[in-house]
Amino acid sequence: GAVVSQHPSWVICKSGTSVKIECRSLDFQATTMFWYRQFPKQSLMLMATSNEGSKATYEQGVEKDKFLINHASLTLSTLTVTSAHPEDSSFYICSARQKRGGADTQYFGPGTRLTVL
Amino acid sequence: DAKTTQPPSMDCAEGRAANLPCNHSTISGNEYVYWYRQIHSQGPQYIIHGLKNNETNEMASLIITEDRKSSTLILPHATLRDTAVYYCIVRANSGNTPLVFGKGTRLSVIA
Numbered sequence: 001g002a003v004v005s006q007h008p009s010w011v012i013c014k015s016g017t018s019v020k021i022e023c024r025s026l027d028f029q030a031t032t033m034f035w036y037r038q039f040p041k042q043s044l045m046l047m048a049t050s051n052e053g054s055k056a057t058y059e060q061g062v063e064k065d066k067f068l069i070n071h072a073s074l075t076l077s078t079l080t081v082t083s084a085h086p087e088d089s090s091f092y093i094c095s096a097r098q099k100r101g102g103a104d105t106q107y108f109g110p111g112t113r114l115t116v117l
Numbered sequence: 118d119a120k121t122t123q124p125p126s127m128d129c130a131e132g133r134a135a136n137l138p139c140n141h142s143t144i145s146g147n148e149y150v151y152w153y154r155q156i157h158s159q160g161p162q163y164i165i166h167g168l169k170n171n172e173t174n175e176m177a178s179l180i181i182t183e184d185r186k187s188s189t190l191i192l193p194h195a196t197l198r199d200t201a202v203y204y205c206i207v208r209a210n211s212g213n214t215p216l217v218f219g220k221g222t223r224l225s226v227i228a
Binding site for chain 2: 002044106107
Protein backbone atom coordinates (compact mmCIF):
# COMPACT_ATOMS: atom_id res chain seq x y z
CA GLY A 1 0.00 0.00 0.00
CA ALA A 2 0.85 3.71 0.16
CA VAL A 3 1.76 4.17 -3.49
CA VAL A 4 2.20 7.60 -5.02
CA SER A 5 2.51 8.07 -8.76
CA GLN A 6 3.67 10.99 -10.87
CA HIS A 7 3.10 11.78 -14.50
CA PRO A 8 5.01 12.36 -16.64
CA SER A 9 8.24 10.78 -15.44
CA TRP A 10 10.22 13.11 -17.67
CA VAL A 11 9.47 16.03 -19.94
CA ILE A 12 11.45 18.23 -22.30
CA CYS A 13 9.96 21.54 -23.30
CA LYS A 14 10.89 24.79 -24.98
CA SER A 15 11.53 27.93 -23.01
CA GLY A 16 8.33 29.91 -22.44
CA THR A 17 5.94 26.98 -22.44
CA SER A 18 4.00 25.63 -19.46
CA VAL A 19 4.28 22.14 -18.08
CA LYS A 20 1.82 20.32 -15.84
CA ILE A 21 2.91 17.53 -13.49
CA GLU A 22 0.36 15.25 -11.83
CA CYS A 23 0.74 13.56 -8.47
CA ARG A 24 -1.68 10.84 -7.42
CA SER A 25 -2.07 8.78 -4.27
CA LEU A 26 -3.19 5.44 -5.65
CA ASP A 27 -4.42 3.53 -2.63
CA PHE A 28 -5.13 6.14 0.01
CA GLN A 29 -6.65 9.57 0.33
CA ALA A 30 -4.37 12.48 1.03
CA THR A 31 -5.69 15.76 2.30
CA THR A 32 -2.16 17.10 2.19
CA MET A 33 0.48 16.72 -0.49
CA PHE A 34 3.89 18.33 -0.76
CA TRP A 35 5.97 19.42 -3.71
CA TYR A 36 9.78 19.34 -3.67
CA ARG A 37 12.46 19.97 -6.23
CA GLN A 38 15.98 18.68 -6.35
CA PHE A 39 18.91 20.06 -8.29
CA PRO A 40 21.86 17.82 -9.21
CA LYS A 41 23.97 16.71 -6.26
CA GLN A 42 21.71 18.56 -3.82
CA SER A 43 19.08 17.50 -1.33
CA LEU A 44 15.33 17.89 -1.71
CA MET A 45 13.99 21.39 -1.22
CA LEU A 46 10.39 21.92 -0.16
CA MET A 47 8.49 24.16 -2.56
CA ALA A 48 4.94 24.13 -1.25
CA THR A 49 2.30 22.38 0.79
CA SER A 50 -0.86 21.52 -1.08
CA ASN A 51 -4.12 21.13 0.81
CA GLU A 52 -7.24 19.64 -0.73
CA GLY A 53 -9.84 22.28 -1.38
CA SER A 54 -7.73 25.26 -0.36
CA LYS A 55 -4.82 27.34 -1.53
CA ALA A 56 -1.33 26.00 -1.39
CA THR A 57 1.24 27.33 1.05
CA TYR A 58 4.51 28.26 -0.63
CA GLU A 59 7.98 28.31 0.90
CA GLN A 60 9.92 31.53 0.97
CA GLY A 61 11.47 32.28 -2.39
CA VAL A 62 9.08 30.11 -4.41
CA GLU A 63 6.94 32.18 -6.80
CA LYS A 64 3.31 31.15 -6.47
CA ASP A 65 2.40 32.66 -9.83
CA LYS A 66 5.08 30.63 -11.55
CA PHE A 67 4.46 27.33 -9.81
CA LEU A 68 0.70 26.85 -9.79
CA ILE A 69 -0.58 24.13 -7.49
CA ASN A 70 -4.08 22.68 -7.58
CA HIS A 71 -5.23 20.00 -5.15
CA ALA A 72 -8.62 19.28 -6.66
CA SER A 73 -9.36 15.96 -5.01
CA LEU A 74 -8.18 13.74 -2.18
CA THR A 75 -6.02 11.74 -4.58
CA LEU A 76 -4.70 14.31 -7.04
CA SER A 77 -2.47 17.36 -6.88
CA THR A 78 -1.00 19.12 -9.90
CA LEU A 79 1.99 21.41 -10.27
CA THR A 80 2.11 23.66 -13.32
CA VAL A 81 5.38 25.34 -14.15
CA THR A 82 4.33 28.40 -16.13
CA SER A 83 6.55 30.07 -18.70
CA ALA A 84 9.33 27.64 -17.99
CA HIS A 85 12.95 28.73 -18.40
CA PRO A 86 16.17 26.71 -18.40
CA GLU A 87 16.80 27.53 -14.73
CA ASP A 88 13.55 25.67 -13.90
CA SER A 89 15.11 22.45 -15.14
CA SER A 90 15.10 20.16 -12.13
CA PHE A 91 13.79 16.95 -10.60
CA TYR A 92 10.31 17.59 -9.19
CA ILE A 93 9.03 15.20 -6.54
CA CYS A 94 5.68 15.08 -4.81
CA SER A 95 4.69 13.35 -1.61
CA ALA A 96 1.38 12.53 0.01
CA ARG A 97 0.68 12.46 3.70
CA GLN A 98 -0.98 9.38 5.15
CA LYS A 99 -2.14 9.26 8.71
CA ARG A 100 -1.87 5.76 10.16
CA GLY A 101 -2.32 5.10 13.81
CA GLY A 102 -0.42 7.62 15.87
CA ALA A 103 1.92 9.04 13.25
CA ASP A 104 1.83 10.66 9.87
CA THR A 105 3.98 9.25 7.12
CA GLN A 106 4.84 10.89 3.83
CA TYR A 107 5.11 8.70 0.79
CA PHE A 108 6.92 9.99 -2.26
CA GLY A 109 6.31 9.71 -5.96
CA PRO A 110 9.04 8.59 -8.36
CA GLY A 111 9.74 12.14 -9.50
CA THR A 112 9.48 14.08 -12.76
CA ARG A 113 12.59 15.25 -14.53
CA LEU A 114 11.98 18.55 -16.31
CA THR A 115 14.38 19.83 -18.92
CA VAL A 116 13.73 23.26 -20.39
CA LEU A 117 15.60 24.04 -23.60
CA ASP B 118 17.14 24.00 8.68
CA ALA B 119 17.61 20.29 9.17
CA LYS B 120 17.74 19.38 12.83
CA THR B 121 19.95 16.35 12.34
CA THR B 122 23.61 15.62 11.78
CA GLN B 123 24.75 12.65 9.73
CA PRO B 124 28.14 11.59 8.36
CA PRO B 125 28.37 12.50 4.67
CA SER B 126 29.35 9.03 3.54
CA MET B 127 29.87 5.45 4.68
CA ASP B 128 30.96 2.19 3.13
CA CYS B 129 29.66 -1.26 4.02
CA ALA B 130 30.60 -4.71 2.79
CA GLU B 131 27.86 -6.67 1.11
CA GLY B 132 26.18 -9.08 3.53
CA ARG B 133 27.29 -7.18 6.60
CA ALA B 134 25.16 -4.96 8.79
CA ALA B 135 25.09 -1.28 7.92
CA ASN B 136 24.80 0.99 10.94
CA LEU B 137 23.93 4.57 10.05
CA PRO B 138 24.16 7.10 12.89
CA CYS B 139 22.18 10.29 13.33
CA ASN B 140 22.46 13.02 15.93
CA HIS B 141 19.39 15.05 16.84
CA SER B 142 20.35 16.66 20.13
CA THR B 143 17.66 19.37 19.94
CA ILE B 144 14.76 17.01 19.34
CA SER B 145 11.51 17.98 21.05
CA GLY B 146 9.22 15.71 22.99
CA ASN B 147 6.61 15.52 20.24
CA GLU B 148 9.03 14.94 17.36
CA TYR B 149 9.44 11.61 15.68
CA VAL B 150 12.59 10.32 14.00
CA TYR B 151 12.01 9.31 10.37
CA TRP B 152 14.39 7.56 8.00
CA TYR B 153 14.13 7.68 4.22
CA ARG B 154 16.49 6.70 1.48
CA GLN B 155 16.90 7.89 -2.08
CA ILE B 156 18.34 5.72 -4.76
CA HIS B 157 19.79 7.66 -7.67
CA SER B 158 17.19 9.48 -9.78
CA GLN B 159 14.24 8.13 -7.80
CA GLY B 160 11.88 9.57 -5.22
CA PRO B 161 12.70 9.01 -1.53
CA GLN B 162 11.57 5.71 -0.05
CA TYR B 163 10.15 5.51 3.46
CA ILE B 164 12.09 3.11 5.69
CA ILE B 165 11.00 3.44 9.30
CA HIS B 166 10.10 5.92 12.03
CA GLY B 167 9.94 5.98 15.80
CA LEU B 168 9.30 8.18 18.81
CA LYS B 169 11.25 6.69 21.70
CA ASN B 170 11.05 2.91 21.48
CA ASN B 171 13.20 0.83 19.19
CA GLU B 172 11.39 -0.19 16.03
CA THR B 173 11.86 -2.99 13.51
CA ASN B 174 10.22 -3.75 10.21
CA GLU B 175 11.02 -5.82 7.15
CA MET B 176 13.54 -3.28 5.91
CA ALA B 177 15.46 -2.13 8.94
CA SER B 178 15.73 -1.56 12.67
CA LEU B 179 15.76 1.82 14.38
CA ILE B 180 17.55 2.20 17.68
CA ILE B 181 16.84 5.43 19.58
CA THR B 182 18.91 6.32 22.63
CA GLU B 183 17.13 6.75 25.93
CA ASP B 184 17.69 10.52 25.92
CA ARG B 185 16.48 10.58 22.28
CA LYS B 186 19.42 12.73 21.21
CA SER B 187 20.66 10.21 18.69
CA SER B 188 19.58 7.17 16.76
CA THR B 189 20.97 4.45 14.53
CA LEU B 190 19.41 2.88 11.49
CA ILE B 191 20.47 -0.73 11.03
CA LEU B 192 20.25 -2.60 7.74
CA PRO B 193 20.96 -6.15 8.97
CA HIS B 194 22.34 -7.65 5.76
CA ALA B 195 23.27 -4.95 3.28
CA THR B 196 23.05 -5.70 -0.43
CA LEU B 197 24.28 -3.76 -3.43
CA ARG B 198 20.73 -2.48 -3.92
CA ASP B 199 20.92 -0.72 -0.57
CA THR B 200 23.42 1.76 -2.04
CA ALA B 201 21.64 5.10 -1.64
CA VAL B 202 21.53 8.39 0.25
CA TYR B 203 19.93 7.87 3.65
CA TYR B 204 18.13 10.75 5.34
CA CYS B 205 17.40 11.02 9.05
CA ILE B 206 14.66 13.58 9.72
CA VAL B 207 12.96 14.74 12.89
CA ARG B 208 9.45 15.96 12.53
CA ALA B 209 6.58 16.90 14.79
CA ASN B 210 3.61 14.66 14.31
CA SER B 211 1.07 17.44 13.97
CA GLY B 212 -0.91 19.05 11.22
CA ASN B 213 0.75 19.57 7.90
CA THR B 214 4.34 19.66 9.05
CA PRO B 215 6.45 18.60 6.07
CA LEU B 216 9.65 16.62 6.04
CA VAL B 217 12.72 18.84 5.78
CA PHE B 218 15.68 17.09 4.21
CA GLY B 219 19.29 17.60 5.17
CA LYS B 220 22.24 16.28 3.23
CA GLY B 221 21.97 12.68 4.42
CA THR B 222 24.55 9.91 4.38
CA ARG B 223 25.65 8.36 1.12
CA LEU B 224 25.95 4.63 1.82
CA SER B 225 28.00 2.60 -0.61
CA VAL B 226 27.63 -1.16 -0.33
CA ILE B 227 30.71 -2.85 -1.71
CA ALA B 228 30.87 -6.38 -3.09
